[in-house]
Amino acid sequence: MSEMNSVRLQRAAKETFGWDELHAHQLEAMEHVLEGHDVLAVLPTGAGKSAIYQVPALLLDGPALVVSPLLALQNDQVEALTQAGAPPAVVVNSTQSAAERTQAWDAVEAGEARYVFLAPEQLAHEEVVERLRSAGVALFVIDEAHCVSSWGHDFRPDYLRMRPVLERLGHPPVVALTATAAPPVRDDIVARLGLRDVKETVTSFDRPNLRLAVVRCTDADERREAVVSRATELVTAPGFEGGGLVYTASRAESERLATELGERGVSAMAYHAGLRADRREEVHRAFRDGDVDVVVATSAFGMGIDKPDIRFVLHAAVPESLDSYYQQIGRAGRDGEPAATELFHRGEDLHLQTFLTAVRAPEQVLRDVSRALRDAAGPVRLTELARSLDASRASCTRAVNLLEQVGAVSAAGRGRIVHRRDVSTQQAVDDAVALSEAHQELIRSRVAMMGGYADTTGCRRQFLLGYFGEHLAEPCGNCDTCEAGTAEARPRRSGRFTVQAPVTHQEWGPGVVMAVEDDRLTVLFEEVGYRTLSVEAVEDNDLLTLVS
Template sequence: MLAEAILNDPAQVLRQVFGFPGFRGQQEAAVNHVTAGGDALVLMPTGGGKSVCYQVPALCRTGTAVIVSPLIALMDDQVAALRQLGVNAGALHSEVDPAEARSITRDLIEQQLDLLYVSPERLLSNGTMERLGHLRLALFAVDEAHCVSAWGHEFRPEYRELARIPAMYPGVPRIALTATADARTQADILAALRMDAAKVFVSSFHRANLRLSAEAKVGETAQLLEFLRRHQGECGIVYCGSRAKTERMAAKLNQRGFAAVAFHAGLDPELKRDSLARFRSGEALVVVATIAFGMGIDRPDVRFVVHLDMPDSPEAYYQQIGRAGRDGDPADTLLLFGGQDVAQARHWLAQSAAPEARKRVMRTKLEEMVALTEAVSCRTQSLLGCFGEALEVGCGHCDNCEAPPVTLDATTEAQMVLSAVYRTEQIFGAEHIVAVLRGERTEGVIRHRHDRLRTFGVGAAHVATYWRGLIRQLIARRALDVDTEGHGGLFLVQDEARPILRGEAKVMLRQERAPVVRAERAERSRPGVGGSVGVSLGRGGEPVQASPQQASLYEALRLWRLAEARGQSIPPYVIFHDSVLRDIAAQRPATLQELGQIKGVGASKLERYGRPVLGVLGAPLPAGLVKRDG
């Protein structure tokens, strides 16, 4: 096994195997703690390097490390990446070919595996846990550990069975990892896994490369198309709340010239595999998906995530936008929301069969999500606050920081809305109420004789979008609600509406604004087919604008990587991330030794790809070595 062939020093393993010069943030402390045999709970944002926290100790300790994960795509990517590093890794889950499963099981029994990735269902069946009891185990890692918590947004009952691990494998250290867990969820993870003595390592949840933005829905298809035009030729994910909507929206995008695929749990298995293969291949693809897609996706160059429907909690939102910008480069997010979304989410929660204690927590999280959509201060600060983290100053890169919203005292107008809803018997939708306020003699207004009401025409001074925005914000404030089981009629929520009608509570209206059109960032030159090389790191670590020659070398390296990946049937980013290729193009190493100094080029990859890479760069090659085609 690899761990027996190298020094049991975490820093050496990090350098020799992974090609990284040093640990980041909390990584070193967590790695040293687990390597020494301690239990740990690690909270790091997506892209923060959680996998290093168990992969390095796995190679430093004797035996096989078992990594429990519910995410098939991520397991497969991790195994492929580790094998590229010369690590003997395998995965056991429902989609593994039977012959491959037998081979992996044989390697496991013969103690030839450094790391075994396994789904919780596979771990708990087929005698897997009993088989592991006869082997030397380096550690147990529980990835996506929020799935064990009843308070988490991805609760999976089978994860609770992992509480049996300490009794069955005494003395084997455990590490639980997640990117999303508030204080309540953290405590529940530790209790559910019986990790009372575990040390907790918490990193900042701030993803400085993510730009957060949210807009009220005024025409979601048009808003989405405008957003996508700014990201032409880039890869991204568009989340929808229903399966039917994913297919409908993917069809619309393809009609408009965007390469798009739908993805949801009910899709034909072959279509799902094809869509996932296209996504992993590095293609500039828009995946229109339900939340069945994205969890466990390891592609680093996802440049945007759009939500066409509001997530039900900040944790779910953070997890989903975390799929963007895993490579550290700038990435955009957009959340489109409306009053109907809020009302529908509240209705579904009210109808949930969950225990009342869980529903109370879910209700709190939903209201935090609603408040996040209507935030008038730094949106990043608001999101981090949901995880108990305080950002002292505004992030400077969310929509509210870039263009601070204007708030107006709309108490009088709010009273008009509430009065109009009440006087129309609380059975009509927003469009009808707006027509009454604006004095529009529509067919419905005339038929119901609402042109005779005292509120008819009192709001003629404001445009329809003003009133729709105010109604949406009154729904968010819970002064109004929507009859989702009926015909979508608005009705008053007395506890919140009464103080407004009496003038005892103010209503500050967020003034709607046109989306900010931003100049392209220097880091993001428009890509051609599949990418760009806007800014690279020079030898001193400082940003350097790419020259035409560097850009040409970068594209040549990408073409070589694509051909190599296709030959091995693996995703291109498993060979080298774009950031590694950018650094190679910028520094243009002339020897294997110089190439080996670049971050991300470990010993195994240097041996496997060093000469071909130098060949692409046009560097002198040893005699007799034929230069590969780029």
């Protein structure tokens, strides 16, 4: 059966898309889809994730539903399918006119559309789900699947709607796609989506063509000068071709650095969420077409960038996690050629990042929302709820999201929410506060791991890969610590602990060993997140127990 599917997939890829050969990881995942398995595919951007659903969809009886978080990504994918001569693809989103939406649904219901792209918030509409059910969705695709996980760096509550909708559609085979997913994120994706008989396709996180480096700075002015000087140096170097990215923490800083680069003769544009949509599109287009050398951006500039010749990514501010950092530097060197990735770091950045990401649970709002929903005669719309409580929509949304995650409330269709009668307000609030505090602990642990990467004198690539549960036996030779000689191979302790070994801590409970160094262990605990432990302290005090 598998060999027959392999032949069918290779033929479809060749005839429709002109691909002479599929990569082994692509073909493996596609075969799992045709065999009816749910699939979680973790592949670097540029490794052909989209093909994993595009090709099997040609061989299934019914449309492929593709849930994608960004409208620009949806439009790009539809355009690529159209140019390839693939069967029709349509988009359904809030920016369309009524006539455009009607035309899209007509194509779906007539069986003409092979691919249907929509944003996760569309799944809150009962009529959308019903139309999809009637269309007989044959494949349920979730792009940027890490957004479903509260362990992830880009959690989006809208993604929580995926599981009940999936069941409403009869749970067709699922393809969950992401470029960045550490082991706990992968586990969370599987659990939250309710994936069945799941097969994982996970490629190496190693990008050996990227040179990793950290530059220490004493204050903001020194860092700003260092970043501008380094970007100028790279762009004006003989033979420079391609582009560069500089990531900043604020809109104002992106504008300032772009201006300073321009004053030094570097073609640069700022990008952030505060720009008009047409201006953001202009920056995207200019960078893609090579009309601008450097884009200075906040994290808003990210998903959907498919420029293979980005030669450097500089960070003028520390990201909130290694997940975010890896995703952002991963935009460099997709053509396989050398690229520089450099973090310009101040020690106090980590304190600021902890402060910025620390958000207390809105206990009073949780209590008010829970009571109002329990007292309501039936399901309530979020706008009506906020109005009745004289509270902001944002605070109500956050409270509802927390209550939904602990199972106290659920979506009731048509954008309405209902409270479970068997869950008291006190229980709902207690559970939601506990969940929020656990999430804050995780966020703090991720910030600490970001600091560990910045401060390590060992091989940075070993540290980075260890965070994702991948063991690199020898120092990489292509990072600043390797070049400085501080990361030379050191004998490992012949201890009991190995990467991916399940353990239990006396205080922190169960966890998994993520990285092993000669003097320390990095463990990811279910309750408190990442912790770095002294091997000597672990052994002398018997802190960890291996779970057989």
